[in-house]
Amino acid sequence: MRENGKQQMPAPxxxxxxxxxxxxxxxxxxxxxxxxxxxxxxxxxxxxxxxAAHPDTVVTExxxxxxxxxxxxxxxxxxxxxxxxxxxxxxxxxxxxxxSHAYLDLSPGLDFETRLYAKTNAAERLRAELARPAxxxxxxxxxxxxDAYQPIERRYRITRALLExxxxxRHPVSLITKNALVLRDLDLLATLARQRLVTxxxxxxxxxxxxxxxxxxRASAPHARLxxxxxxxxxxxxxxxxxxxxxxxxxxxxxxxxxxxAREHGAAAAGHVLLRLPHELKxxxxxxxxxHYPERAAHVMSLIRQMRGGRDYDSxxxxxxxxxxxxxxxxxxxxxxxxxxxxxxxxPALDCARFVPPRPPSPQGELF
Numbered sequence: 001m002r003e004n005g006k007q008q009m010p011a012p013x014x015x016x017x018x019x020x021x022x023x024x025x026x027x028x029x030x031x032x033x034x035x036x037x038x039x040x041x042x043x044x045x046x047x048x049x050x051x052a053a054h055p056d057t058v059v060t061e062x063x064x065x066x067x068x069x070x071x072x073x074x075x076x077x078x079x080x081x082x083x084x085x086x087x088x089x090x091x092x093x094x095x096x097x098x099x100s101h102a103y104l105d106l107s108p109g110l111d112f113e114t115r116l117y118a119k120t121n122a123a124e125r126l127r128a129e130l131a132r133p134a135x136x137x138x139x140x141x142x143x144x145x146x147d148a149y150q151p152i153e154r155r156y157r158i159t160r161a162l163l164e165x166x167x168x169x170r171h172p173v174s175l176i177t178k179n180a181l182v183l184r185d186l187d188l189l190a191t192l193a194r195q196r197l198v199t200x201x202x203x204x205x206x207x208x209x210x211x212x213x214x215x216x217x218r219a220s221a222p223h224a225r226l227x228x229x230x231x232x233x234x235x236x237x238x239x240x241x242x243x244x245x246x247x248x249x250x251x252x253x254x255x256x257x258x259x260x261x262a263r264e265h266g267a268a269a270a271g272h273v274l275l276r277l278p279h280e281l282k283x284x285x286x287x288x289x290x291x292h293y294p295e296r297a298a299h300v301m302s303l304i305r306q307m308r309g310g311r312d313y314d315s316x317x318x319x320x321x322x323x324x325x326x327x328x329x330x331x332x333x334x335x336x337x338x339x340x341x342x343x344x345x346x347x348p349a350l351d352c353a354r355f356v357p358p359r360p361p362s363p364q365g366e367l368f
Contacts, residue, residue, distance in 0.1 A: 008142050012287045015054065015110075017217050019091035021291055024104030024109040024280050055114045057089055059152055062117050067125035068140070071238055074317050078141040078174060082126060086117035088146035092216040093288040094205075094245050097145045097277035108280040113218075116152060123161035127358045130169055131209075137355035139172040149179035151218055159218040160302050163188045166197075169358055172350035176201040176242060178219035179230035186235055193237040196351040201240045202267075204258050206251045214292050226265045233266025238347040240269035244333055247275045249304035250297055255331065256338045265341045270344045274323045275304060277313040303327055 012021035070080045087101060091113035098108035106115050119125075129135060131249070142148050148159040166173050174307035175198070177181065182200065206212050207222045220228070232239045241262035246252050259270055277285055289297035297301050301312070307323035308314040314323075322328060 003232060011116050012291060014291045016341055017050060017091070018055070018110060018113060019093035019095075019215065019217055019288070020098075020109040020284055022109050022284075023107040023111060023289055024283050024287075026105060026108060027099070028102050029280055048341045052292075055110055057114050057116060057152070059116045059118055059156075060118045064119040064125050066121050066129070067119065068129050069145075075321055078144075079138050081141040081144040082122070082162060083143060083145045084119055084122050084148050084156075084162060085143075085146050085152065086119075086151060088198055089113055089116060089150045089152060090147055090216055090219040092178070092205075092219065093303070094097065094215065094247065094275055094281075094285060095279065096156040096245075096276045096278060098284060099235065100145060102280065109284055114319055118152065118156045118158060120156070120158065122158050123165050125301070126162055130165070130171065131358045137171060137352045139352070140166065140352045141174050141176070143175060147177055147179060147219075148175065149177045149181040151179075151181075153179075153181060160185055160188075163192075169355040170197060170356055172197045172352055172355075174199045174201070174350070176203055176217060178203050178225065180224040181218040182274070183228050183231055186232065186237075187231065189237050190235045193235070193353055196348055197354065198348045199238045199350065200232055201242050201269075201271075202226075202262070203244050204262060205243070205245065205247075206254055206333050207257055207261060208254070211251070215288075223317065228259055228263060229267060230265040233268075238266055238269075240271070241267040242271050242273065243335070244271070244273040246272050247298045247300070248327060250293065250309070252331060255334055259335075259338045259342055263344065265298075268345060270339055271348045272331070272334075273321050274307060274328065274331070276320060277304070278315060282312045287323045323329050334368065 014021055067082055068080050069083065069205070086104070090096065098112045099345055101108045101112040104181065142162060143159065153159050163173070163185055173192065189198055189200065202225045204222060204225055205216065209221050212219070212222055229239050243257065243258050246255060255272070262270065286297070286301065289300055293300070305311060306325050306329040309324060314320060322332060
């Protein structure tokens, strides 16, 4: 069934290669379409249902008006970030960024991982921002809301272009990714690393390939991320691991194993973040649990609420990343003990003093 140009699923269903099973409506939509069986059926409806069961990825190219986002959150280590894409084909069922697609009047469910936007002028806009006389250098986090190395980066190479601008200007940058495609840019990353201008974190949620395929279907497999981590470390790039998100009764038992594996592959720093369920993600996560772990769905949600003050989510600064209560304290204690035992430290501070603003586009421009 189609309404308002959107496909509607008869009911949530597990879809191979996709993290979501439905088109959950965004919180800003004025009308909500629901599929109903009228008993008549027909070829058109069957065709639409078949297409909806295996939605293709559609990429829209757009020209961004600005590219650098700024934040003053006290529990985030960076003050500015750049996102080359909107939406993410990795399709992680737990992704905190899914609700951002509601601003586009699209579903945070399947649309988030199938209706993508590529900011084709991102490098141009970044160069213009760095050239502003009022610009003050601080590290840029690349690909925070959605992964800068998601699969469509192979074709669009926007992240590569952004790194080239940053390398030219000797501007510090930090990356966090779930994709081994980051190795394609090892030449740039190694050059930046020699000048203390880059750090790379790998997000690893599980070491179980089968669980990863269900939960983060188009991200690199866990072993591929570890191998990429090793290659970056061997090339002198400072690398760390983020065990994120930690999910009670789904992945929390792997916490120590992930930290051990990452340390063995060269990670020098580590962090962890509890599962976050803002806005529409609450419904999407419940759907995922019912599709893949129906026998423990209620228990998982009970533990999540225990860590969130009795709610599905608490967005309060200082608690949104770590949670509260006995179970959250247990996870934090386990992480701290493993962190000490394995000898994790911190990645080197990035050097903002090397920054050189972009040169004008022509020698004549230097006269004014």
